[in-house]
Amino acid sequence: LGYSMGGALALELALALIERGREVSALILVDSLLPEPVADPRAQTERWARRLLDDVLHQDPASIDEALRQSDNPIDVALDHARSHGVLPPEISQADTRLLLERVRAHGLAFERYQPRPFPGPVLYVGATATAGEAEVRRDWGSISPDFSYREFEASHTTILTQPAVEYLADEIRNIITQVVTT
Incomplete structure (x- = not known):
């Protein structure tokens, strides 16, 4: 599970665990976008x-x-x-x-400078409506896994972690974990 720039960290930690023989059932990204490089x-x-x-x-x-x-x-x-x-x-x-x-x-x-590597399992993205659209998220993160799903709800990047949005976020994460565990 990774929020914001922590999505990249979560991906790398999950890949490191897999490389060490551990099982990672899914990667959950919370309003995590990849950067747009700026030369100037x-x-x-x-x-x-x-x-x-x-x-x-x-x-x-x-x-x-x-x-x-x-x-x-x-x-x-x-x-x-x-x-x-x-x-x-x-x-x-x-x-x-x-x-x-x-x-x-x-x-x-x-x-x-970060370039994400492929992830062999499901990637589940939960994002705020004010951050980015589904097309941008799929362009950035959808390419790392053929099993990519996208969910969004009314919030901004910072309000996603405050009431009432955080309650919805917690429910979504619980649903995702339940879904992954039961499949």
Whole structure:
């Protein structure tokens, strides 16, 4: 089971277990997309600022598009916008937030080079409607297994782990596990 970038980690752990002779009944991916490589570092930083606003801070990046494009530091623009709208507590310093974001960005850079390997069993994807469409998910993950199934429900990438969406997610995972165990 892997959520977000953890989907790639779950796949690699499952494959490592299989290579060591262990049985892995299924791979469950929760709102896990594969990266889209970006060659231009500036465009990549802008993309991370947009993701920060949209996915993490639940702010619309379109409201500051021009500022993001013109800034030498789009991450700071995004953080300032979030702070001015009360999304970030004032006691969290810009330096601490920037350090955390740099770690997330470093993980993202490593993740952008990732190429998934084939998985020999069923792959079950449960995703949020606001993240990606079925066609994109099947393009990214469907190629790793001929036994791929897709389910989605009303949520975003971050709200999928909060009430009430997490209840539906838990039910879906229980159903998937029951289905895999009984077949």
